[in-house]
Amino acid sequence: xxxxxRPTSPYLxxxxxxxxxALSILHRATGVALAVGTILLVALLLALASGPESYARVRGFxxxxxxxxxxxxxxxxLCFHLCNGIRHLFWDAGxxxxxxxxxxxxxxxxxxxxxxxxxxxxxVIAQGGAA
Numbered sequence: 513x514x515x516x517x518r519p520t521s522p523y524l525x526x527x528x529x530x531x532x533x534a535l536s537i538l539h540r541a542t543g544v545a546l547a548v549g550t551i552l553l554v555a556l557l558l559a560l561a562s563g564p565e566s567y568a569r570v571r572g573f574x575x576x577x578x579x580x581x582x583x584x585x586x587x588x589x590l591c592f593h594l595c596n597g598i599r600h601l602f603w604d605a606g607x608x609x610x611x612x613x614x615x616x617x618x619x620x621x622x623x624x625x626x627x628x629x630x631x632x633x634x635x636v637i638a639q640g641g642a643a
Contacts, residue, residue: 531618539600546589559571575642591625591628591629592622594625599617
């Protein structure tokens with residue numbers, strides 16, 4: 513077979529990712545983000561134990577625009593990882609393996625994680641916590 517007539521194997525530029533594949537990669541990435549984001553929680557607890565000045569410094573960082581972006585991303589990662597983990601529990605029990613159900617549950621994970629994150633931040637803003 514001539515070189516030009518050989519089929520190309522699918523690589524990332526031409527391969528269309530199935531939703532389940534993208535969500536699997538995102539699940540792993542959010543797990544890493546949660547582990548790294550927990551450093552901010554530990555810093556907050558250590559600062560709280562160290563005294564009011566240390567706590568005010570960490571709270572000031574968490575209340576800055578960069579800190580709020582980190583907290584928003586961390587809360588979405590938590591919601592997504594939770595919802596996708598529940599989806600995986602159903603898969604472990606043998607439910608939802610058909611393509612249609614896998615796609616529907618994947619879309620549900622994305623929608624529910626966004627809605628949960630919005631509800632969390634609506635409560636934070638309603639309590640005056642993001643100001």
